[in-house]
Amino acid sequence: MNAFVADKALSSANPSADEDREVLLNVENVSLSFGGVKAITDISFDILKGEIRAIIGPNGAGKTSMLNVINGFYHPQEGTITWQGKVRNKIKPHEAVSQGIARTFQNVALFKGMSTLDNIMAGRSTRMKANIFFQMIWYGAAMREEIEHRKRVEDIIDFLEIQAIRRTPVGKLPYGLQKRVELARALAMEPELLLLDEPMAGMNLEEKEDMSRFIVDVNQEFGTTIALIEHDMGVVMDLSDRVVVLDYGKKIADGRPEEVQANQNVIDAYLGVAH
Amino acid sequence: MIFRTAGQFKTSYEADQALFPIKQDFYLVLGVLLLAYVVFPLTASEFAFKALLVPVLIYSLAALGLNILTGYCGQLSLGTAAFMGVGAYATYKFMSIFPEMNIFVAIFLSGFFSAAVGVAFGLPSLRIKGFYLAIATLAAQFFLVWLFEKWAWLYNYNASGAIEVSTSSVFGITVTGPTALPIVQYYCVLIVVTLVTWFAINLTRGRYGRMWKATRDMDIAAELVGIKLITAKLTAFAVSSYIVGIAGGLLVFFWKGAAEPNLFDIPLSFQILFIAIIGGLGSILGNYLGAILIVALPVVLNLLPNALGIPIDSATLEHLNVMIVGALIIAFLILEPHGLARFYAIIREKLILWPFPY
Structure with a gap:
């Protein structure tokens, strides 16, 4: 320190x-x-x-x-x-x-049923634009967008050193890591x-x-x-x-x-x- | 050993986010599809089509619709059957106004009607949650069934008050009506269900799925990460009712052949909800497992005593079925709230590590 x-x-x-x-x-x-x-x-x-x-x-x-x-x-x-x-x-x-303006919470307010990756990706929802019909088909616009945002999210995951828990549902993580995921989600909002x-x-x-x-x-x-x-x-x-x-x-x-x-x-x- | 994932490396996000990141999953799904598209049609009897295969597919489609709303977005709904009814009646009206219309076009278009009705009855969800919302959707259930009975235009002023499916054909093959072959109808339903399932998987793993799940898990936090709750909830209602509406159209046109308003009464809503709960809320696979269980149970119960030589009359069997389903629901709610799909997930996890415990 x-x-x-x-x-x-x-x-x-x-x-x-x-x-x-x-x-x-x-x-x-x-x-x-x-x-x-x-x-x-x-x-x-x-x-x-x-x-x-x-x-x-x-x-x-x-x-x-x-x-x-x-x-x-x-x-x-x-x-x-x-x-x-x-x-x-x-x-x-x-x-x-x-x-x-992004924020984190005093009591961890993560989406407990979702994985770390999904939680952080949720922080980018406002930036994603592909409409529901492209999303249904997946291949094409929706996938390109998903990958583009995944790259940004992976940068944040690297930055906060939480690669190992990418696929873990956040409800199962210890408190300290949950706080870190929450910070990651806030950072994903840039x-x-x-x-x-x-x-x-x-x-x-x-x-x-x-x-x-x-x-x-x-x-x-x-x-x-x-x-x-x-x-x-x-x-x-x-x-x-x-x-x-x-x-x-x-x-x-x-x-x-x-x-x-x-x-x-x-x-x-x-x-x-x-x- | 079977599910060994070692050596399956991903070098791009595209590969990592593929529909089947693990090869074994792909083969498994391929196997199931082969079973559904080739083996069953070759072996099944007319009874099996009518009593098992087609109902399983239609019920699982309806449960899939409900699951998107309740399992993914966390909005409890008791109006499923009524939304199915909207789909069915809309298809019926399409087919009677434009008799030459392709039945699949009619069914997919009718989905938009039930989606619109679903959104309208989903509006209260912006203000109320949980049980209170369930009561609000119950209003949809009673109102719509009442409407199906009273609005004579819907059933073309029939004296019987019921809708009857007329014969229609696609590419020269009769697909609906009394003369249609069960195997043809089975294929029709199967294709629609496969397609919609694929759409649903794509939706739930993308942006909308995350929006819905975030709303379900913690709506305040969802709002503070920039998710508009109004969009998340109403799209969930729209997509859910769309799928449920399609299931309603299929139910009448490819299975029952005729329908009275009381078909879409609340017992059907409950049945779909039970399928979703037993199968697993918040999963796609669960709907199929739940539907197989709920549809197959009465059939098996009917055949089993005869096969074993135990004389039980049919009324007792009926009661037995209700009791077992009730017990199952209570057991699942207590023991495994994530349903049959969770069992599969646990088995899969164990298989990946097998023969090591962890």
Whole structure:
């Protein structure tokens, strides 16, 4: 883990790099409530193109709700979301996918009855075009398309080192691998912005190291912007370029990992305040 | 040893995604096709055609249709028989309006009618799931059978209220009606079933199959990977009802010869559902295994006591059949929810590794 962490520290030690980056996603004054329960109150932050942006906070802080707002699963009552410079209207999750936003889930949400390969191929459904009659005949357009997408999927399988479980139904895989397949499925969507909801929850140290490596590789090799929710502070502080901290649905801090770490509000939120 | 896959290397994705990636599967299917196309026609009696072979094929086709909806897309339906009825009545109307029409064209066109009706009754699936959807499809079942009875235009204002198949021929061979030979009808059904099965296999292993299975396994995640649930569910309803409609057309025109509305009542729906469950939800092969079991069981039960010299009257046999089928369904739901097809898959896996345990 240490080698790439040092690498990362070097790249983020260069502050001027951030300033020329364009804003990929801008969240402005977003509020979301379910009846009387306020999940998110007046939150604003931005995600720059190419960065790893962490969203942290204690349980119930509204982190997952925030991701759900970003990918169109929840619709905020107030506030605007600007995606690639354009103000985004109310969209459906599948529209978010075609705009380039993919995500993984806190509780693994794979298609349990399908093989690893099929799960990842399902991530490319929106890109496949051959109509139902070509699909019926198979030979010709449907097969060409299938093979073309299979090649892309195989690249991702190689990248995430899951060749051996290609044909295994995902329901039979151990938890760590399921998380990896889920990442593969999200990558198959070739997203601009990848939302990772606790990618390392419930993993052992070795699996966490692997996952961290993959996240950094995805970010650096594919140039994918990543927004990540994670509870492991070591991982968050090492991986992310910038961190936004939520507590009770409000933003309490935003900045570089070392700034956030030193912020008194953040320390209070995590450790509590003496009364 | 028989299923040894060692040495069968794939060097292209095309070969890897072929219909039969393992050679032995190909030979097995070839064997089954030979049996169906050559051996059975040469050996079967008229009784075997009428009571075993043709019903097995038609029931498995209907179960295949239902399986695409219930097994692949996870949408429970109890309206199968009614959709079969739509196919049958549409074929009947085609044949009475255009008597010169090729019967196969009529049947394949009627499929589109049942597909449209299926989509219409599938619309509630966008809002409701599981048992509630089953109740909604039950509405289709009762409404359509009522319609078959009341809408006299459908059965050409017959006094009997039934539809009767007239004689028609293709390339000079009589294929439907009382004078058609059972062997000819068997071949007709077999060709249609083979073709539709091939289409169904291609659909289920491609993009649509993945969309359906994703919807079945976790619909929220499916939506978040970019699958439109409305497309996935409605195409499943359309394809399923299309196949079921064809099966309905075949049922009346190549087997029963005549039909009253109550033929398409709910017992038939249940029978098709049982075939799909016993055979294996989410598999193509299962439909055939299930249909063979469900169709052959009463026939065997009828012949067995006589052969063994045990006198059982036919009413008791009828009850015995119902009891055994009921017990089988409960047993399968508890012991092997994936049905007979899963047994085959397990045996195949074991054979590939044999003589080693793993």
